Amino acid sequence: MDLRTPTTEKTSFPAFDIVSTYRTILASDPDLTMPVAAIEALVEAIANSTVNTVAETLDLLTYHTEILKSSIPNPISLSAGTDLFQRYLVTTLNRPASLNLGPEDDFRAIRNHLLSNGRLFVERAKASREKIASFGKHFIRDGATVLTNGGSRVVGALLRRAADSSTMRFKVIYVTSPEDCSDAQGGNKIVADLRAHNVPVATIPDSAVAYSLGKVDMVIVGAEGVVENGGIISRLGTYQMGLLAKSKGKPFYVVAESHKFVRLYPLSQFDLPIDQKVLDFKVAEDVKKPNAEKLTEDEGVADLNTFTTTHLRAADAVDFTPPDLISGIITESGVLTPSAVSEELIKIWF
Amino acid sequence: MSQGTVIVAPGLSSFLKSLKTTPVEPSVEHFISLLKRRQIRNSRPCAIATTALLLRVVGEFKGRDAAKLVKRIREVGRQLTSAQPREVVVGNIVRRVLGLVREVVDENIDGETNATSDPGHPAPAQHDSLHRPLLTSSISQYSPLKHAAAEPMDASFQSEATSDSGDISKRPPLLASHTSYAASAGTGLTQSLFGIFSQPETPSASNTPTGQQSPIGKGMLTSLNLERLTDFSKSNTNFDLKAEVMDGIRELQDELEQSDDLIAANALDHIHSNEIILTHTASTSVQKFLLAAARKRKFTVVHAETFPHDHTATHGILLTGKKRENSTVDEADWKPLIAAGIEVYVIPDSHVYAIMSRVNKVILATHTVLANGGLVAAAGAHMIAKAAKNHQVPVVVVSGVYKLSPVYPFDLDELIEYGDASSVVPYEDGDFVDKVDVEAPLFDYVPADLVDLYITNLGGHAPSFLYRIVADHYRPEDITL
Structure with a gap:
């Protein structure tokens, strides 16, 4: 895949362009997560098509999903959304009896439902963030110190909610992202926001996590994807926070909407289905070479694709935090133990 | 304490005895004072006393409005838990009883919504994660645990169980849901992960997900739930909410009695x-x-x-x-x-x-x-x-x-x-x-x-x-x- 900006993409496809739709949707709303944007783009794709059978719809979806997945360097989070949507369609379309409709027009009805409620999905997804916040705020107790990282909007919402309740005084230690990282901005925003809410925030680099851990009561992180065994895929550095928290006996909580649950079963860091160059071994000669070829390797950044930079750089890499390091996953359907994740997924897929 | 009986040594047995003769309000007060003074303490006595009290509360409840019953139980529950927050069991029992009321209502409402729901709506009620929300919904349907509970007890222990142990399987829906796997596959659609796709319950609120937005931590009934419960009590007159709930509570008492065995x-x-x-x-x-x-x-x-x-x-x-x-x-x-x-x-x-x-x-x-x-x-x-x-x-x-x-x-x-x-x-x-x-x-x-x-x-x-x-x-x- 070569490098394109969203504008050139729009013109290059006469038919429906899923990728640019996806990017426009993402860019239009900073509060949107990747899976939900992907769902919206797929709904849009169905709207713009003339399909009227179940098989056609599913084919169309598979086709667009493939394009979408291959167009961005880190499709883990995105695929949670597309898979969920696909699965939802399959279950609903294959079970017309479960809908209280006439036998012949169920397909049209479900299609109309999808099309008319595209906005609603987004609203729901955002609402679930608020719901998580209302669950999660109980975890933060008066006088606690919370360690967090990344630009996760759910974590931001949770901390803000806790800050809003006037009786609580808590402190936040924020592990900053490197400046060139795509969620550095989001992180800065959360920090500024919390400070505006009178929450004392200390920002530390990755390297100071172990040092600060003695002052920390709990760790709360966001996640890009929650995998089948209950582990999470999240910004590089989360794994080491988990390891350190475990070794110090501090509770390590993950906040994630349940539409981020993804069917992956990574066993180690290097099982992730993405190509990231975190370990880049070099000898002196390699360093001298111009890095022109690197441009062709990846494109797009992990999350908001409004930037002009297009590499999945080391700063934007993700790592896998295994379930045994996680004390609880706070979702909109309650606080789950890592082992509950597989059950949620199994309920959908089997 | 305004009951007529003379209390010799205040505690669980005297409370249970007085419960028979005293009206509900003084009994609640009595229990609260016993909890506060730690004259009833530890999990089991607290659980027994709470179930007995709630049985009375439900028994004396007037009317057939499920929403009001839930509110009433909740009210008593709140008083009890604030009297002794560390006896968590009291709150557990109250929640179990609340769940009972909801279950009774859900069971009876299910048949109705299917018949009356608007045919123009693609997603029917049982399709909605709001309907029986979140984790509880589909899990409880095919939980192996339910079946385990339904299994007859070991013969050697059956003889020791003081109560009629036949009771445990008398009313299937509660402890012993006999839902077959096939049936549960149909309701398997009610899945929390599909939550964002579900149709809003009320047709008028087409673009606002009413139930989903209301924060669960508020501790009040959501407007939606209240609506459903009142709707239900209006529409349905020919079933005995109170009797079913009381049956459920008695089952709970049996469970307390038999759990050790x-x-x-x-x-x-x-x-x-x-x-x-x-x-x-x-x-x-x-x-x-x-x-x-x-x-x-x-x-x-x-x-x-x-x-x-x-x-x-x-x-x-x-x-x-x-x-x-x-x-x-x-x-x-x-x-x-x-x-x-x-x-x-x-x-x-x-x-x-x-x-x-x-x-x-x-x-x-x-x-x-x-x-x-x-x-x-x-x-x-x-x-x-x-x-x-x-x-x-x-x-x-x-x-x-x-x-x-x-x-x-x-x-x-x-x-x-x-x-x-x-x-x-x-x-x-x-x-x-x-x-x-x-x-x-x-x-x-x-x-x-x-x-x-x-x-x-x-x-x-x-x-x-x-x-x-x-x-x-x-x-x-x-x-x-």
Whole structure:
């Protein structure tokens, strides 16, 4: 895949362009997560098509999903959304009896439902963030110190909610992202926001996590994807926070909407289905070479694709935090133990 | 206390006696004062008293409005839990009863919505995650646990169960949901992960997800729920809400009564010949568990005496098989372990670590089990569990499901109760008391990773599985009372 900006993409496809739709949707709303944007783009794709059978719809979806997945360097989070949507369609379309409709027009009805409620999905997804916040705020107790990282909007919402309740005084230690990282901005925003809410925030680099851990009561992180065994895929550095928290006996909580649950079963860091160059071994000669070829390797950044930079750089890499390091996953359907994740997924897929 | 009967020694038995003659309001007051004075304490007495009281509350409830009934129970529940927040079991029972009401309503409403729902709407009611929200919904449908509970009890224990044990399977929907797997596959669509796709319940609110947005932590009925409940009571007149709920509560009472026997039925799977078992404090559940094993096998029990607050009870249970004044248990059934031919060693708590290397299994009693798999148990439990971990000795916790709480251990200090320090250092010792702070915590919090297995009346579970039992027994909307 070569490098394109969203504008050139729009013109290059006469038919429906899923990728640019996806990017426009993402860019239009900073509060949107990747899976939900992907769902919206797929709904849009169905709207713009003339399909009227179940098989056609599913084919169309598979086709667009493939394009979408291959167009961005880190499709883990995105695929949670597309898979969920696909699965939802399959279950609903294959079970017309479960809908209280006439036998012949169920397909049209479900299609109309999808099309008319595209906005609603987004609203729901955002609402679930608020719901998580209302669950999660109980975890933060008066006088606690919370360690967090990344630009996760759910974590931001949770901390803000806790800050809003006037009786609580808590402190936040924020592990900053490197400046060139795509969620550095989001992180800065959360920090500024919390400070505006009178929450004392200390920002530390990755390297100071172990040092600060003695002052920390709990760790709360966001996640890009929650995998089948209950582990999470999240910004590089989360794994080491988990390891350190475990070794110090501090509770390590993950906040994630349940539409981020993804069917992956990574066993180690290097099982992730993405190509990231975190370990880049070099000898002196390699360093001298111009890095022109690197441009062709990846494109797009992990999350908001409004930037002009297009590499999945080391700063934007993700790592896998295994379930045994996680004390609880706070979702909109309650606080789950890592082992509950597989059950949620199994309920959908089997 | 305004009841007519004379109270000899206030406690569970006097409360239950007075409940028969006193109207509801004074009974609630009475129970609250007993809770506050700690005249009813510990999980089982609290659970028994709460169910008995709620049975009265429901019995005297006027009208057939389910929403009002829920509100009423909630109101009483709130009073009770605030009277003694550390007796978590009280809240558990209240939530169970609330769940009962909702279940009765749901069961009766299901047939109706199917008939009356608007044909123009693609997503019907049972398709909606709002309808029976979140985890509870589909899990409870094909939970193997439900079936386990429905299984007839072990014959040897059936005879001992004081109540008519046929009752347990009389009313299927509650304890023993016989939903076949095929049927549950249909409702399997009600999945929380699909939550964002579901159709809003009211057709008018097309673009606002009413139910989803309302924060669950608010602790009030959502407008949606209220609406549904009132709708329901209007539309349906020919079924007896009160009677069904009361039946359910009676079933709950049976469960309380039988849970120890059901737990004990697992004993032979876990205690083998010539093992050395370590336990602590005085617990009826553990006592029955060990006795059940003692009937067939010879093993050795090492009992940590739990000084200072529980050692008299511990000595009592070792000597006579009974805690001091436990009126609720069947007297004839009680004999100490030594009478069953079991060798028992009593050790002070400080010896636990030293002796742990020779122990095969640790069996702990508990005060409350929390949703994350951790537990609150008599002080000393954490030390025992830690020592066991260090020696790789399996730790088994026996607990009735009624002790399992949907509460998360957000703040450990809130859960731990401190007791009378004079049992450590008597107050007469003025010099000492003046100069030294004496503390006597009654409970310990034991984190989930120190526990290997929970044995409840439903069977054995890993600590990481408890979330599901919680989801099976409590409705998410009731978690905050």
